[in-house]
Amino acid sequence: MTNLNLHTVKKPLLWAGSLIIATASGCASYDFRQYIPGADRIFHPESEAEVGPVLTESGSPVEAGAELKPEQNQEQPEPNKPTQLSQAEPLPAAKQPEITEPQVTEPQITEPKVTKPAITKQETIQQETIEQTPTNNKSSKTVKQLANKQPEKPSSTVTKLAPKPVQTKTYSVSGKVNLIANGKAIDPEGTVITVERNDGLSLHSSTATSETYLIDMEEKTYLPAQMVIRKGDTVSFINKDEIRHNVFSSSGKNAFDLGTYGAGLQRAVTLNEQGIVKVYCNIHPKMATFVAVDDKGRSEVADSNGIFEFNQLPAGEYTLKAWNVRGEVSKSFIISDNSQHLNITIDTSSYVAEEHTNKFGKEYSKNSVNNEFY
Incomplete structure (x- = not known):
């Protein structure tokens, strides 16, 4: 036969008693030993209000599982992928000598020679314009004036469409x-x-x-x-x-x-x-x-x-x-x-103070829960 020790049973009985009192008073309906902030809330399906998560005062989440962040754990194997790519890098390195044998790109170097005369043509055109104008300052001014005159047309049309400020008293x-x-x-x-x-x-x-x-x-x-x-x-x-x-x-x-x-x-x-x-x-x-x-x-x-x-x-x-x-x-x-x-x-002569009910629609219990939580 086993002997029951009252000292070992005392604490569970106190916990059970405190939970019964807490539930009856409407303060909480869950075990404080497994306390999760905000987990005891009730829902209002007819309500349009939107409730957010429980946060610290600085704004970080504190609900259960928020600290685990499984997404970061899934990202850990991703650094291994570049290591697999690095192992595959010597394969193109072995193929490089095979590609260098038929160096077809060498005769294509002559293509920039075509661009050079195009540049010289532009230079000759610029020289002709410079000869027509005795000084470079005047030519730059005329170019700037032409450049400035072109955007003036759309800007003038915009100002014509927008100036109707309606001011009401x-x-x-x-x-x-x-x-x-x-x-x-x-x-x-x-x-x-x-x-x-x-x-x-x-x-x-x-x-x-x-x-x-x-x-x-x-x-x-x-x-x-x-x-x-x-x-x-x-x-x-x-x-x-x-x-x-x-x-x-x-x-x-x-x-x-x-x-x-x-x-x-x-x-x-x-x-x-x-x-x-x-x-x-x-x-x-x-x-x-x-x-x-x-x-x-x-x-x-x-x-x-x-x-x-x-x-x-x-x-x-x-x-x-x-x-x-x-x-x-x-x-x-x-x-x-x-x-x-x-x-x-x-x-306010007809006003009569009435005690409001708790979130369950019941009266607040006069028996308060006397512990560090409240």
Whole structure:
């Protein structure tokens, strides 16, 4: 009979217990001993968001198998190929004396003699032109003038086709957003203001390219807490804590899950749908940031006093939308021949704070996992 030693069984039991607690709390559903950064992410088939690989802060890949690079191993036998070619080199060397016996190329040396008189003809032509003009300076000037006159014709035609600069007048729209609750003012910081044309035309340049933005995770906080990007832009979340985080969003077609990854790592997501994207952490429920994605309109985050301003807006009919986690409101206005100043008020008296769910759609567990990972 074998004697069971409680000291040897103690550690496996602790591991099993910690895994059960972790799974129940929604923090992770895999064995920490086989931890792979970002491998525990869930997929959203209906989403249009695109998730990239887990990278270090410098941008190098860290996912499983990324360090192996089998392509380089396949390239190693290639240096042996030139050695095989070098062994075949003496074969043409043995054939060289056979080729040198009928030196047919020797009589072909007379061919450059034909080119020499051609050169002399050109020289005589140049001499005749020099005799006609008493000085070489004048002849060079006339040649330069002729050369300069020839490209003048196409350049003049191009300038005739392009000079029609259409300059339209643009205006600015500025204002202030106020938040109130039961008649009292509330800090409006973090309110997102969006301006859109009612005719559906875009307010962005057609030559604008997609950009990448950074959000830091530091001291269990997203920095910045609000961000404005364009449709098709990328947001990279960098973990600057010594613990792990799990970035996710359940916002419709912008839903995504970056999985759990630790300190010094980052992962990016490209957001391809317009709207407000609410981003949370599946481990720390108080972590939140909000990303406003524009399509044809323009957005910005109001400052701590609620001040906002949009410049270079053409005349037309517009709709201004103000969004805050406590409430939202919209207002129509017209730009005709003057800039506009608007005051916006959001009444948040009916706002009730609700705890959001984790990435599985369940409540966060009150029992936290107490270890070095979180």
